[in-house]
Amino acid sequence: MKVVIVGCTHAGTAAVEQILAHHPDAEVTVYERDNNISFLSCGIALYLDQRVKRLEDMFYATADDLRKLGATVKLRHDVLKIDADKKTIVAQDMESYAIVHDTYDKLIITTGSAVVVPPLQGIDHQHVLLCKDYHQAQEIYEAAKEYKNIALIGGGYVNVELAESFRRTGHDVTIYHRHGQVLNNYIDDVIADKITDQLTDHGVHFQLNHYVKGFIDDGDGLTIQTDHGDYQADIAIVSTGFVAQTDLLRGQVELSRAGAIITNEYGQTSDPDIYAAGDVRVVRFNPTDKDVYIPLASNAVRQGMTVGMNIFGNTYPEMGTQGTSGLPLFDHTLATTGLTLTRALDADIDAASITFEDNYRPEFMPTTTKITVTLVYEKETLRILGGQFYSKYDVAQSANLLSLAIQNRNTLDQLAFVDMLFQPTFDRPFNYLNLAAQAGLRQEGRL
Numbered sequence: 547m548k549v550v551i552v553g554c555t556h557a558g559t560a561a562v563e564q565i566l567a568h569h570p571d572a573e574v575t576v577y578e579r580d581n582n583i584s585f586l587s588c589g590i591a592l593y594l595d596q597r598v599k600r601l602e603d604m605f606y607a608t609a610d611d612l613r614k615l616g617a618t619v620k621l622r623h624d625v626l627k628i629d630a631d632k633k634t635i636v637a638q639d640m641e642s643y644a645i646v647h648d649t650y651d652k653l654i655i656t657t658g659s660a661v662v663v664p665p666l667q668g669i670d671h672q673h674v675l676l677c678k679d680y681h682q683a684q685e686i687y688e689a690a691k692e693y694k695n696i697a698l699i700g701g702g703y704v705n706v707e708l709a710e711s712f713r714r715t716g717h718d719v720t721i722y723h724r725h726g727q728v729l730n731n732y733i734d735d736v737i738a739d740k741i742t743d744q745l746t747d748h749g750v751h752f753q754l755n756h757y758v759k760g761f762i763d764d765g766d767g768l769t770i771q772t773d774h775g776d777y778q779a780d781i782a783i784v785s786t787g788f789v790a791q792t793d794l795l796r797g798q799v800e801l802s803r804a805g806a807i808i809t810n811e812y813g814q815t816s817d818p819d820i821y822a823a824g825d826v827r828v829v830r831f832n833p834t835d836k837d838v839y840i841p842l843a844s845n846a847v848r849q850g851m852t853v854g855m856n857i858f859g860n861t862y863p864e865m866g867t868q869g870t871s872g873l874p875l876f877d878h879t880l881a882t883t884g885l886t887l888t889r890a891l892d893a894d895i896d897a898a899s900i901t902f903e904d905n906y907r908p909e910f911m912p913t914t915t916k917i918t919v920t921l922v923y924e925k926e927t928l929r930i931l932g933g934q935f936y937s938k939y940d941v942a943q944s945a946n947l948l949s950l951a952i953q954n955r956n957t958l959d960q961l962a963f964v965d966m967l968f969q970p971t972f973d974r975p976f977n978y979l980n981l982a983a984q985a986g987l988r989q990e991g992r993l
Contacts, residue, residue, distance in 0.1 A: 548573045549857060550635060550650035552625050552794065553657035554583040556843045557824030557850035559607050561654050564854025566615040574617040575648065576609075577637050579624040582680055583609055588843060590683045591707035594690065595714040601683055620646070628653070630798040630817050652819055652857040655795060655807065656850065659788035659825035659841045667760030673768045673781045674761050677704055678788075686783060693780030694718055697770050699758050700786040701728035703873060706741070708783060709750045710875055720751040720779070722758050722772065731889070732871065732882045734920055736901045737936045741875065748876055753777065788841045790826045802828050806839045811863040813853040821857055823849035830866035832953050833884045833931045834893050840869045868932075870949040872942045881945035884932030884952045887922050896925050900989050902982035906939045908970050915939040919982040921948075921958070925990065928957040944979055958983045959992065 549565060551558050554576050565572050576583075584607040592598040609619040622640040629635070633653070637646040661676045663669060675689060676682050690696070696712050698705040701723030712719045721728065727738040728745075742752060753772065761782060762769040770777045790806040800808045800816040807827040809815050815822055824846035828837040845867050855862045870883040890897035899922045905914040915938045922932035933948040935941035951961055962983035968975045976984070987993035 547858070548649065548651045549575070549654065550648060550652075551576045551654045551656060552628070552635070553655065553791075553824075553826070554578040554612075554619070555585060555656070555658050555824070556846035557658070557826075557853070558654070558656035559584045559612070560847045560850025561656065561823060561854040562612050562617050563607075563615065564851045565857070566612075566617060568855075569858060570616055572616075575650075576612065576617055576619045577623045577625050577635070578609075578619070578621050579640065580679070580681075581621050583607060583612070583619075583621075585680045586843070587678050587683070590677060590686070591704075591711040593683065594687055594708065595711040601680065601687070604680070604683075625794060628655075628794045628798070630795070630820060633819065650819075652821065654853055654857065655792075655815075655820060655822045655826055656824045656846075657791040657794065657826050658846075659790055661785060662787040662789050664758075664784070664786060666758065667771070668762055669760075669784070671761050671763055671768070673763065675781060675783050677708065677783050677785050689781050690715065690717065695767070695778070695780040696720075697722060697768070697777070697779035697782040699770075699782055699784040701725060701754070702731065702785060702787065703729065703871065704785040705783070706745070706875065707873065708785075709745060710748070713748050713750060718751075719749070720753060720777070721745075722753045722756050722770065722777075724755070724757045726755050728752075728754075729880075730886075732886065733880070733934045734886045734888060734899060734922075736920060737880070737918060737934050740918065740936055741880065744876060744878060788825060790839065790841075792826055795820070802837065802839065804839050808837060812856040812860040813849055813864065814856065814860065821853045823853045830864065832866040832868055833890075834895070836893075840867060842867075842869065842871065844870070865953060868949040868952045870945055872945060878936060878938055879940050879942050881935045881942045882933070883945045883949040884930070885922050886932060886934070887920075890922055890924075890931050895931065897922055897931055898925050898986075898989070899923070900982065900986040902978070902985045904974075904978060904981060906937065906941075906978055907973050911970055917941055917978055919944075919978060921961075921982050921986055923958050923986060928959055928987075928990070928992070930956055930958060930961060947979065958986045958990075962987055962993070 586604040589604040627636040807822040825841035872881040887899040917937035920934040966977040
């Protein structure tokens with residue numbers, strides 16, 4: 547079988563490795579327009595404050611690694627056209643400008659996502675930067691050496707991570723966000739307030755409910771125009787979300803309203819010989835049982851692996867996702883999975899939430915630490931829809947456990963009494979997840 551893979555970051559790399567590990571006779575050709583593969587953009591913040599010394603360490607595979615497996619890898623090759631009817635592609639060598647024609651039996655599209663570039667005046671100014679790939683990370687690192695006052699446009703995961711990194715390096719940092727709380731897609735207001743307070747305590751400034759309208763270079767710096775007035779900065783980093791890069795297949799496969807590729811449970815598009823994985827496509831979101839766009843590296847790696855199996859016969863259906871994610875923030879951990887209460891209500895689910903706070907282990911221990919847990923659930927069925935965790939204690943793995951509970955459609959009463967270990971070093975006789983679920987049951991008059 548002749549397989550062509552277009553794009554090679556997380557999903558593309560995983561697909562190549564899966565295919566050639568189990569089908570070494572397959573003819574696999576990769577087209578990637580960058581000069582690298584497998585870049586972990588989630589590590590950019592670690593590099594900016596030098597917790598990781600080399601940006602190059604964010605690559606977990608190289609083109610030569612895939613070549614050793616038997617793949618033909620064409621870096622700096624831009625695919626210009628895909629003809630799904632004829633099963634052909636046209637690409638251009640970005641170094642020699644030579645045109646390359648190729649054919650395929652199966653096509654895997656893993657072109658990923660790009661940073662949303664809002665249509666703002668001055669967005670193309672040299673002091674307005676984006677943050678996603680290796681080259682953009684290099685630009686930010688060099689700019690931060692020269693400039694001190696940094697404006698972060700957008701209040702999502704990327705900019706919250708960057709805010710911490712730039713405060714560690716002594717920069718002045720302001721987050722501009724059009725919503726009234728940071729991380730509004732991931733957490734509800736109780737934990738959002740804690741995070742805002744923590745960032746504020748570490749010197750981060752906020753302009754919430756501020757819509758950025760444009761940028762002006764005034765010679766001495768950058769003027770940031772908002773609906774609440776103008777502000778000054780040296781540089782601005784825009785991170786307001788991601789958009790699927792699907793132009794090559796527009797009009798040839800079914801797309802969502804947001805422009806992401808729609809697939810079945812095997813990663814197969816509306817064209818049976820074209821599969822999609824990673825940020826280029828939608829994914830089944832288990833809390834709502836709907837297809838949504840959730841660009842996460844974890845989703846991309848899983849989908850790349852399963853697509854690498856399914857092009858040979860649709861044998862491994864995907865499990866969907868809960869959108870589970872985590873964020874270290876100074877000396878705290880934030881971890882989330884599933885729906886927030888706000889998003890559950892927006893989805894017309896009769897939902898409620900309970901926020902539980904307690905020390906994670908008994909007070910007679912030499913030390914203990916407060917944890918905050920918010921559980922979101924469907925009121926009638928008590929089905930768990932989401933959870934948020936925040937503490938100096940490492941609560942990240944609790945989000946993984948709750949992710950499994952959501953996927954398996956477990957309920958509060960099941961979580962309240964599920965068997966978990968007790969040892970004073972680790973927790974109380976009831977783990978804090980048990981206790982949070984019990985608090986939810988009491989709130990509903992079920993306990």
